[in-house]
Amino acid sequence: MSIESLRADIVEIGRRMYARGYTASNDGNISVRVGDDRLLMTPKSVCKGFMTPDMMCVTDLAGKKIQGDRDPSSEMLMHLEVYQQRPDVRAVVHAHPPTATGFAVAGIPLDRAVLAEVLTTLGSIPLAEYATPSTSELPEAVRKYIKAHDGMLLANHGALTVGGDLYSAYYKMETVEHFAQISLVARMLGRENLISREEVLRLQGLRGTYGIQAPAPICLDPDVTGGAGTSAPAQTVVAGPREGAEDAATCQTVQAPAGTGSRLVAALDFTNEARFRASGALRQAASEASGEAEIRLTYRELSALIEDAIKNLR
Numbered sequence: 001m002s003i004e005s006l007r008a009d010i011v012e013i014g015r016r017m018y019a020r021g022y023t024a025s026n027d028g029n030i031s032v033r034v035g036d037d038r039l040l041m042t043p044k045s046v047c048k049g050f051m052t053p054d055m056m057c058v059t060d061l062a063g064k065k066i067q068g069d070r071d072p073s074s075e076m077l078m079h080l081e082v083y084q085q086r087p088d089v090r091a092v093v094h095a096h097p098p099t100a101t102g103f104a105v106a107g108i109p110l111d112r113a114v115l116a117e118v119l120t121t122l123g124s125i126p127l128a129e130y131a132t133p134s135t136s137e138l139p140e141a142v143r144k145y146i147k148a149h150d151g152m153l154l155a156n157h158g159a160l161t162v163g164g165d166l167y168s169a170y171y172k173m174e175t176v177e178h179f180a181q182i183s184l185v186a187r188m189l190g191r192e193n194l195i196s197r198e199e200v201l202r203l204q205g206l207r208g209t210y211g212i213q214a215p216a217p218i219c220l221d222p223d224v225t226g227g228a229g230t231s232a233p234a235q236t237v238v239a240g241p242r243e244g245a246e247d248a249a250t251c252q253t254v255q256a257p258a259g260t261g262s263r264l265v266a267a268l269d270f271t272n273e274a275r276f277r278a279s280g281a282l283r284q285a286a287s288e289a290s291g292e293a294e295i296r297l298t299y300r301e302l303s304a305l306i307e308d309a310i311k312n313l314r
């Protein structure tokens with residue numbers, strides 16, 4: 001692909017990102033490999049919605065500017081880290097799409113087995129820990145997940161996606177934001193049925209059929225049978241790198257409960273436990289309280305009580 005058409009593709013993708021509200025003002029950045037040892041990158045301090053092809057910078061793989069009137073993106077270090085860790089990646093997109101970034105601000109990774117298409121393509125979307133933008137902290141935070149993931153959230157910042165070409169990286173950004181929106185709506189509706197781990201593995205098997213080149217497999221611990229054959233609620237399996245692990249992720253951690261024969265499983269939620277605790281707390285409070293005494297409940301206990309009351313109304 002000629003460098004002229006890559007310049008034009010970056011302009012077009014910048015326009016789409018801005019039009020979809022994935023960036024505001026001068027946020028976000030885009031880069032692509034040109035040949036084996038050059039990168040074409042968006043410049044610093046321009047709105048991605050109004051770029052022209054001549055604005056782009058050409059750098060080497062160490063970030064040294066080779067060509068261009070402007071300086072390369074302030075997040076160049078993050079891009080360089082991706083290219084260094086992932087020889088297969090030819091393009092990188094960074095933006096602040098509001099719903100995905102909301103999850104990143106709330107500290108919630110998009111790693112639940114919810115949508116079949118997301119499982120086959122991205123697997124899971126982890127949350128890289130907070131790092132000061134444009135410093136060397138950010139590439140360090142990204143390093144933990146980039147070998148095994150094509151998309152991730154950046155805590156209190158935004159999202160990062162990568163691909164074999166510019167459009168593939170950009171479409172993954174669309175997928176991340178779309179997935180975040182759907183997850184948010186499901187959670188607002190109060191129910192998130194998850195795809196069972198058995199079905200997750202079946203979906204992973206389809207990657208080959210669709211020609212999807214995932215950087216790493218989905219990881220589910222085969223030893224955990226969680227709830228199978230019992231009346232206990234299915235156990236949510238969180239496999240893969242544990243919290244606080246220093247090592248880089250080598251697989252895509254997905255939260256999927258054991259199916260016990262069914263392919264969709266009610267999310268193991270916290271409300272059963274919270275309801276139990278809430279009713280206990282209420283009973284205890286009632287027995288201790290007399291007259292106008294105050295009853296104290298945590299927010300979660302109160303939510304569980306309200307949810308219960310609504311269910312009883314139906």
Ligand SMILES: [Zn+2]
Nearest residue numbers: 028133157158
């Ligand atoms: Zn940013």
